[in-house]
Amino acid sequence: MRLNRSQRLRRFLEAGYLAEELPPPFVSYSFARVRGALLTEWKAATDFPKFRSRPEQFTIPRYASARRRISIPNPINFFRLSSEIANGWNEIRDFLASSKITEFRPIIDAEGPRSIFKLDFDLVGQRQAQILADYDFVFKTDISRFYPSIYTHSIPWALYGKIWVKENHKTKKFKDSLGDKLDFELRKGQEDQSIGIPIGPDTSRILSEIVAIGLERELKPLLSDLDRRSVRYVDDILIGFDEFESEDKISAVLEGAVAHFELDININKTKILGKRGVETFEWITELRACSVRNVTPKAQRDDLERFFKLALFYASTNEKDAVLKWAMKRSRSFDVLKDNSNFYCDYMLRLCRKSLSTLPILSQMLIEAKSNGWPIPSDRINKFISDILMIHAPIGHAFEVSWALFLAKGLRIKLYKEKMSDVFKIESSLCALICMDLNARGLIDGGVDESYWLLYANEQGLRSPMWLLSYEAARKKWWSDGRYKYVEKHSLFGPMLKRGVFFYDENRNVPRLRSELQRAKRQRIRTAKIFRNWVDYM
Template sequence: MDRTERLLERGYFPSQLPPCFKTKDLAAIHGALYASWLTLQQAPKKGAKIPKAPDSKGERFSVARAGYQRRLTSIPNPVAQTYLATHVVANWPQLLGHYRQSKLSASRPRFLRNGERGANIPSMQLLYERKVLRAAGYRFMLKTDISRFFPTIYTHSVPWALHGKAAAKRNRAPTAKYYGNLLDLSLRQCQDGQTMGLPIGPDTSHVIAEAIATSVDLELRRRLRGYPAGFRYVDDFFLFFSTMEEAEAGLAALTRALQEFELHINVEKTITCSVLEISDDYWPHQLRSFTIGKDGRKQLTDIHHFFELAKDLARKNTDENVMAYALKRASAVIIRKDNWPVFEAHLCHVVLAYPNTLQNFARILSTYADVGYRIDKERLERLVNSILEEHAPLEHHSEVAWCLWICKKLVLTLSAANVDRVSDMHSSICALILLDLDASGRLPKPPRMTYWKSVETTASLHDDLWLLSYEAGVRRWGGFSDVHVVADPHFNLLAILGVRFYDENGELTPIFQAKPRALQQTGLGLVSDLFDLADVDEYVTYMDGYGGYEGGIFFDDDDEDDEPHEENHDEDEPYF
């Protein structure tokens, strides 16, 4: 898998989407698509042809966060995103060389052969340890971040960062030497020509944002005549000084360095303090330290106590993802069948109060349903319909999308009123899952199509609801036809080549699954019977490290191994 394919398959759609949304088809033939789309451009009267996708709008997908906050992620148009990913990878060696100039960055993107995303950045899990190590011998810490980093990045600052502001302003044309201009152009094509902000969600934004942040690091070094002690993680700075005066000078220098790129300090999150005040969040340690037993009555008691602890910690840490982490920790042990009804009830209480846990909730439910546990459909129907009733009118996309997917997965029934509520939403994601349920005969009434049918036009393929316009068209769902798709040369090519962005059979990766020879070794006939065994853990495999749930961690202090490889590198070789 080459880097462009990886960016498009694993680093395009936001990670918060249900598993029925995919970009694998697009990624697999990106080279042929890009080459064919280039032929649609008219050759200029003079000069070289500049690769340029049609201007388009990305769709906003509103995601629930801790503390009832929200994040607006973006789903860019596939034509524009393919151009952007192609141009990023074509200039990866230059970007990598730029990153290496910074001695502050702890968040350089890397292409990892087994990485979960297209471009991976180091885990946050060891930041506390890094702070402790880097602060040793200093008295004061300056902690700050960039205010609204991705949304306030000025796309014209991309060539400033890569080539220097003066040189970039003198040379505005996209060329091999001034490739930052091409990245600037490609970004603007993803967002209707706008010059403000990077799309939140695609990994290409992390790659480009790190280039800008690297230049901030370099400007800070210039102003301080050397690097301060400490590090930067994406947009968070942790810098260490011997005196308060040096720390204040560091803050002033960083403020001016950011202003060079039209960025600003987040004043509310800026503190200067003694290094003795460096602390780590204690709540993850408390949750990690709590062990849910594996057997019988003790496990049931532990389940009650664990959720009481999690609720108490969530109340005390309202801006942290306490409950999402708690559900992951609770997934590290197999719940016994006798205890499942109580565990499921606790999950329902949590997800109703903390909707940012719906994705974790869905994974737990689907895992246990697939191994034969009895799911209380009446309870869950009541739950999802209650959530939809509250969140659909508010355009809370993640809550609605995950509830619809849970209905699809577990064969739950939506109320007629909620079918109407979802039908009024401005969301391709929610619309397509509802139309899938309708096509499967799973709704009490057909969706109201008046609003959604308005995107059955060629122009809509380059507007924000492009995904609904294309997928409903090629599938002929909800009374759509594909006439408008055929009329657009870019999207007609996608349709001809069988590219789909929706998979009716898309599934979440289970938390655990039975080992291949488990039934043979135990002499049992059904997978569900394994979960009656006292030693069931011997016959299951946890996925993604879910059993310990610490995830993968890497830090990239040493750059020497991260040499750029050819696009068609040997898949047996690491990317770094």
């Protein structure tokens, strides 16, 4: 199904806006439903064309002390950027389809969980195997801090060539070009900063692919047969070469190509595969082979312990891989006996303490278990939530704190105001709104201290990184004094309020596992079908 401009914009707004790492209440589908009416009214507002804002940002734990920064752009700026991509999709699509080495498919997903399809890593693995069969070696690397380092001006460079842009950047032809419009809208959504694109929205995945294909075009004249011997997925690239071709040459050519776009190769992730490479053990295969029986409680406990200890071992030897996240997701398919529910929960808590990026998986498991009437170790869960808030609130880790608060909400665990002073000082709409939701449900003994967050309860707050709190707390009348007029009177947010747009659905919970697995299966079938004949769906 090919989508028209309005349908493309709808998909970006409802399924490509908010990062999937956010807790479930954060949604944007109502925003997409009234897109046409909003645009009609916004066009009459004098501040719409050049509205400028700062996105909200938070970080997600990766490995060791490394973290990944996620952005929540202001809806006005995201709408404008998404509109440019939706309107210029034919040009973008044809440019993206020109690459012969990328595994990205320029198709907007009409009904999936996200607005664009995710990569098929099985296809990436197949291409890597083919290249290793054809060549003695494979040079594997990626771009250092790819999204945060992308120069917004490099988007038109990639589309039209750096020389042409520099020669024509003052002309009307360039000012009317899609590349310049994308550059402009990106910068307006990050207070005119030209370095970096936001991680989280699907629009950034599309824009990063434009830059990466521009990089490919720089490589092609310098490396013969590039299409045959290379594969790229996002910023990871593999290039095959033989004995007669030096790896130093491959490295130098790549460094020159990325430097053309003011980027750098990640030296720490550069390695050689093939004849001189060291093969690593495939942990996914080993963990997938672990069966967990449900014949007797004792036999199942032994199987569960073996599986989880093996996962912990592989996590320690593959630090940069998401071993524990994979293992916890895999364990959700086990038919755990009721007698083993506490044992299973204890291991899930243990793995989550070791890798807090798995908080969403743990939350889904615990909330669903409680709703099904299964016994869960309440004391240990309470301590786990308390530990998260005590350790991560003072250092502003909004991801960990927001998910801990959401878990407390899902399990109806009462929190205490006197122990949450650091939570109330976090500059995070995610944490603030969940706290206000908890308070509205009577789950914070003593109530919320909103004195810090009230600094954003005004018109200026609507263009600040705390725009989400500023808008939603007013819409839901969650400010203690009931203030909301500053939103109602705003020329851009006022129409959103009038049309019932919301970004926080307090009734939305984690999905049921069975429903989630069914949806995932349908999506895999759809993706496989579409990818087999992907050109027909562009």
